[in-house]
Each structure stands twice: as structure tokens, then as C-alpha cells.
Amino acid sequence: MNIGEAAARSGVSAKMIRYYEGVGLLPGAARRANGYRDYGNADIAVLQFVRRTRDLGFSLDEVGALLALWQDKERPSREVKRLAEHHLGELDRRMKEMRTIIRTLKTLARQCRGDDRAECPILDDLASRDAGKPSPPRRCRTRHARA
Amino acid sequence: MNIGEAAARSGVSAKMIRYYEGVGLLPGAARRANGYRDYGNADIAVLQFVRRTRDLGFSLDEVGALLALWQDKERPSREVKRLAEHHLGELDRRMKEMRTIIRTLKTLARQCRGDDRAECPILDDLASRDAGKPSPPRRCRTRHARA
DNA sequence: CGTGCACCTTCCCATAATGGGAAGGTCAAG
DNA sequence: CTTGACCTTCCCATTATGGGAAGGTGCACG
Numbered sequence: 001m002n003i004g005e006a007a008a009r010s011g012v013s014a015k016m017i018r019y020y021e022g023v024g025l026l027p028g029a030a031r032r033a034n035g036y037r038d039y040g041n042a043d044i045a046v047l048q049f050v051r052r053t054r055d056l057g058f059s060l061d062e063v064g065a066l067l068a069l070w071q072d073k074e075r076p077s078r079e080v081k082r083l084a085e086h087h088l089g090e091l092d093r094r095m096k097e098m099r100t101i102i103r104t105l106k107t108l109a110r111q112c113r114g115d116d117r118a119e120c121p122i123l124d125d126l127a128s129r130d131a132g133k134p135s136p137p138r139r140c141r142t143r144h145a146r147a
Numbered sequence: 148m149n150i151g152e153a154a155a156r157s158g159v160s161a162k163m164i165r166y167y168e169g170v171g172l173l174p175g176a177a178r179r180a181n182g183y184r185d186y187g188n189a190d191i192a193v194l195q196f197v198r199r200t201r202d203l204g205f206s207l208d209e210v211g212a213l214l215a216l217w218q219d220k221e222r223p224s225r226e227v228k229r230l231a232e233h234h235l236g237e238l239d240r241r242m243k244e245m246r247t248i249i250r251t252l253k254t255l256a257r258q259c260r261g262d263d264r265a266e267c268p269i270l271d272d273l274a275s276r277d278a279g280k281p282s283p284p285r286r287c288r289t290r291h292a293r294a
Numbered sequence: 295c296g297t298g299c300a301c302c303t304t305c306c307c308a309t310a311a312t313g314g315g316a317a318g319g320t321c322a323a324g
Numbered sequence: 325c326t327t328g329a330c331c332t333t334c335c336c337a338t339t340a341t342g343g344g345a346a347g348g349t350g351c352a353c354g
Binding site for chain 1: 204
């Protein structure tokens with residue numbers, strides 16, 4: 001089948017299929033007499049594997065490694081799990097960062113009246129916050145209603 | 148002061164200071180007779196504002212907008228809050244995506260023995276998962292349902 | 295048969311934010 | 325005067341993706 005149909009069936013755009021081939025993630029596709037790439041069901045399965053792996057946030061390098069492991073019928077599952085857990089660690093790290101940011105921003109947004117006036121705790125904080133925390137290193141629950 | 152010291156004091160690398168100037172996020176710095184950029188305390192404050200805003204994950208475009216609002220003493224705080232909440236929405240969206248991925252990956256990793264054997268539910272899932280979920284909820288060990 | 299449209303090919307460009315590094319100017323200390 | 329630590333501007337690389345041009349191919353319809 002043509003690259004267009006392969007793209008439709010695998011959920012990987014034609015552009016990306018060519019790119020993956022170009023960077024060596026995928027082997028060069030078979031070509032028809034006219035130079036068109038030609039894909040079979042096995043190729044589609046590979047493309048779907050790549051898409052699903054990408055959907056889980058693995059980098060192309062990691063996808064390549066997983067692809068190799070997948071195709072190596074002798075691989076030790078340890079290798080796969082190691083990759084997965086490494087990625088999980090990374091995701092966890094990013095999650096924590098993001099959670100911190102969200103917490104900070106929510107606190108600031110809550111304190112900002114968001115009306116016609118210029119007074120704005122958000123900008124005040126951005127202008128002078130010291131290191132990590134939202135301006136007041138306050139004790140927990142927010143219970144001051146600003147006038 | 149030189150760009151190096153400005154970088155050290157603001158926490159923005161010299162490289163980035165020049166870049167921000169180049170893309171118009173910052174006005175061109177004053178220059179000394181020898182062509183060196185020259186920064187004063189007010190400049191440092193702006194750089195710190197930029198760094199803090201970046202640290203909260205705002206894009207450079209958003210940093211630019213916030214910077215403009217910060218410097219506009221007449222701004223309605225509504226504008227600031229709107230930007231912050233828009234960004235919060237984006238972060239929230241990304242958080243959810245990431246949480247889903249993490250959940251899926253954790254489930255898969257848990258099912259993988261991670262030993263010398265080739266059997267690997269992670270790869271099996273990547274090879275045949277349908278849409279969102281980690282293959283089956285839970286039952287017995289993954290069998291070869293692939294036909 | 296011809297024409298047109300939908301597809302394919304390769305190649306270049308752009309994105310976002312950052313760092314690396316080259317080639318060359320400047321300055322202060324020794 | 326040399327050395328080293330700055331500074332300057334430029335170009336390149338990164339990651340993964342899409343846009344679009346220029347040109348070839350193939351099928352279907354009139």
C-alpha cells in the first residue's frame with residue numbers, strides 16, 4: 001500500500017513515516033517500480049508500535065531501543081522494564097515540577113482580584129519573589145479575604 | 148555592569164539575555180564605548196522578572212505580555228489574571244495527559260517481571276493495544292491473544 | 295486520447311528555547 | 325607585550341513536527 005494509506009492505518013503521518021525512515025528509526029521501506037514506498041501489514045504493525053510508544057511519551061531514541069527489543073525475541077524483559085522505569089522516573093520528575101508550578105500559580109491567581117484595578121499580587125510576586133515559593137511562605141489554608 | 152555579571156545576578160544566562168534582546172522581548176541594552184552591553188539595577192530587575200516568569204512555565208510570548216502589563220501601571224489586574232489562568236488551564240491539561248501516561252506505564256511495568264526471560268507485557272501492549280487503556284484490566288497473565 | 299486531480303517524491307524552511315563554539319575585539323594584570 | 329578573561333556577532337545543533345514548493349505518477353472521466 002501507499003504511504004498515505006499506511007499513515008491512515010497506523011496513525012503516523014506520512015511526513016513522520018518518511019522522517020523516521022530518514023533518521024534511521026525505521027528501515028527503508030520497499031519501493032515500487034515508480035519509486036513510491038510500499039507498505040505491508042508487518043510494516044503497519046511496526047508503525048503502530050512506534051505510534052503507541054510515542055503516545056506514552058518515549059523519545060524517538062527510546063522508541064528505537066524498544067523497537068529493537070521488541071524485534072529481538074531473545075531479549076531479557078529486564079531491559080524493557082528498565083527503559084520503562086527510567087521513563088517513568090523522568091515523567092515523575094516533570095510531574096512534580098509541574099505540580100509545584102501549578103500550586104504556586106493557583107495561589108497567586110486566587111489572590112488576584114482580576115478586576116479593573118492595577119493592584120496585582122501576581123505581578124508583585126513575579127517582580128520580587130525570592131526563590132521557590134509564592135511570596136508568603138504562609139502556613140497552609142488560604143483564609144484571608146483580601147478587601 | 149557587564150553582561151556576565153548581569154547574568155550572574157539575574158539567573159539568566161548571557162546567551163539568553165542576548166537572545167531575548169534579539170527577539171524583541173527586551174529592549175536593546177545600553178552600550179559602553181567599547182560596544183559592551185551595560186546593565187543597571189533596573190535592568191537586573193527586569194531580567195529577574197523574566198526568569199521568574201519563565202520558571203513558572205510561561206512561554207516567551209506570555210512573558211512579553213506579562214512584562215508589558217507589569218510596566219503598565221494602569222493595567223487592569225484582570226488581564227494578568229486572565230493570562231495566568233489560561234496558562235493554568237494549559238498546565239492542567241498537560242498534567243492530565245501525563246497522569247494518564249504514568250498510570251498506564253506503571254500498570255505495565257508492574258506486570259513485567261523484568262528478569263532474563265523474553266516474555267514482556269510491556270512490549271505485548273505496545274504491539275497491540277487498541278486505544279487508551281493498558282491492555283486488559285487484570286485477569287491472568289497475558290496470553291497471546293494475537294492471532 | 296487528453297486532462298485534471300490526487301497522490302507520490304525530495305528538499306528546504308519554521309517552530310521554541312537553549313547551549314556550544316568559532317573568530318575576533320577589549321581590557322587589566324603581570 | 326603577553327596572557328587570560330571578558331566581550332562581540334554568527335552559525336550550528338537540538339526535538340519532533342508540520343508547511344509548502346517543484347516535479348513525477350496514476351487513475352478516471354469525458
